[in-house]
Amino acid sequence: MAALTLATLYTGRADALNHAGEMAGNLVSLISSDLSRNVEIDDLSLKAMVDGAQQPRTWKLPPNIRDAVLFDRASTAVYLGGAFILDAAGRVAVAQNKVAYPPVALNDRDYFVAQQDSPNVGLYFSHPYRSRLRDGKWSVSLTRRINNPDGSFNGIAVLAIRLEYFQSLLSRVSTGRAGSVFVALGDGTLLARKPYVEKAIGMRVRSASFAYMQSHPSGSFVASATVDGVERMYSFSRVPGTPLVAVVAPAVDDILSPWRERSLLVGTLTLAFGTVFVAVSWMLAFALRDKIKVQEQLVRWAATDALTGLSNRRALDASLNAEWARAARQGSAISVAFIDIDHFKRFNDLYGHAMGDEVLSAVAGCLTEAARASDVVVRYGGEEFAVLLPDTDAAGAIATGERMRKSVEGMTHFALLKGQPAVTVSVGCATRLPALGGAPRELLLAADEQLYSAKxxxxxxxxxxxSATGSFAVRT
Incomplete structure (x- = not known):
């Protein structure tokens, strides 16, 4: 159960990370698509502005018509901070909103210098700056070069995009408690970030993680941030046609938080159920063990005489049948001896039943000591005992019976009153060869007859x- 649970939880962790990676990749793709589409729209506006500005007749048109020709498409740009035509000195020649801007030269801006220095720059995406024309608001500019008919530099077309556009785009992305999402230039200059930190805007990101992004068009990896040490899953993509990089980086702890909660619940339940299962199993095992012990005890009680500790008549019948079958297979002899305590009733009458029980126990001990390990000594009933003698012929049976008789006779501490002799027993033996036929009961009856003969x-x-003809040998 534990192994299956751990395997399932491990799979769930991998699934959570994979799902988060897919979601982050999808978000990056959406952000990249939005940026690419809007930059493409803005670039179309710039091209229209350049085409109009490079036509000499455009500057001969009335101001209203001229502005409509130059800025018609630019008016639809999202979060547009302004559309301008800058002359070769970097001053505003004409603006879309017809505002009279101060005579500020912008020829030191990177977007102006880049277009001025090279006729092949094409679309230029500037670094973020605080606008001199719009009260220091954060902006980036998209620019294209305007040429004279001879190809010389004659100014630039500018679309200023407020950084709020990028921030509003990122505000719709859920980053979790410790995650982040940002848009930066290819050199690491930060344009927008969530969570928003104003002092970070315009700063250049310098880390091994961003270095990896600079060398790959897109991808996903897990790394710890150098700023706060939080482990995040970075999914990134370069925005086509731009120098922009979009990055979504949810924190690994946020990704795995729901999985950890489920794992804690499942692990706790598994531990609880496993503990209960083991406890119940042990209880059942102990119960079964106790039951087996009781059953074994009952079997022993059913086959044992409580007073003497010897086997009883039931055990004799079972052992006799088994030994008879074995002797029949092996062709060996089997004997039985019946033993009866002489004058036991008189002993009971003189000394009482308690003393009689002591005599029975003492006789049982004498018989057990005189028997072999393979012999089966039983209390047959009352003061009568029986001994099963496997692999024993007539001579062996007589010898065993005599040992038992003498052993009992030696118990002088149980002498009767008035000089009566000690406790004695009478023994009757019988022997059979099961291979010649017959039945176990016949052997018992023959031994019993010899016991009565001895008495x-x-x-x-x-x-x-x-022999089977009924003649006897007597040992005294």
């Missing part, structure tokens, strides 16, 4: 059938 013969002895 009838005087108790405290071991008896075993010699």
């Amino acid at each position: 009838g013969a005087g108790r405290n002895r071991v008896m075993h059938e010699i």
Whole structure:
């Protein structure tokens, strides 16, 4: 769950950055298109002004008609600060708005010097300046050269564009809390910026980021600003037909802010659900473990005698069937011994049931000690016990029965009253070869018969059938 969530969140982060890059690229394209279109319109007006100014007859027309010929198209320019014809000395020869400007020479402006020095400049886009004709307002000028009939310099046609045009264009762009958008000349001179900082207008941007923009026509990259250290995604494009560069730079933090909020929510929910899932899994695991333990305990209780700790009759039946089948496959013998405590009822009557239980437990311990590890000792019922002897022939069964009998007889601390002998047991054994046929129950019945024979013969002895014909061997 965590891996899938992290992969999804990482993909979401990349998608957010890609989407922001696409949006910034689209904004740059729109800004560039608007600038290019308006510069193209202004250039058409300039060409018309140059064509009219270079015609000698234009200057012979009445002033109203002359101005209409020179400035007809220029009147439609957006944020137009003024349209002028400057003479070869840089003074206003004629202006569109018919205002009487002071005799100020503008021959020191970069746009005038560039046109004066070269007849091949064409359209010139000036650096920003504070106008001497319009109360120091920030402007840029688009100019074209006016020639005499012999090709010599005769002045320039000027369209002054207020910088408010660029600022109003950028004001419609959403930059986010820490983003920025700006328009600059190719050399880095800033024309407009959002957020607006007046003292930055006209300054030249000097940074590695802008150096990259100068060497590429368009593109997108992420970098930290040298001014404020904010990491931004810069999308830029050169405006066709102009020296302008349009740049949209949203802050990476602003771009990723919605993604971070979603990631925090999703991550928290994933952590919570994962924790609950793990906790529930552990609870289920512990519950299942406890259930298995209880089931195992119930199985043990179902197959175990509570008093002696020995297996019970149910366990004997299961073990006998399994060993019988194994002996039948291997061709080996299998034996069973039945053991009964002699005169146990009388012992109970003399000492009580509590002492009788102690005797039963003690006898169970003697039988277990005398048996082999592979033998199965069970409490068959009451004071009767049974021992399953796998891989044991008649002689082995008799020997095992005798060991058990002697072990019980040695418990002198349970002697009866009035000089009665110690606790003793009678043992009846039977042996079969399952490979010759028969059933496990027949073996139990045969051993039980030998037990009754041992009791009838005087108790405290071991008896075993010699053959299936019913003759016996008696050990005392």
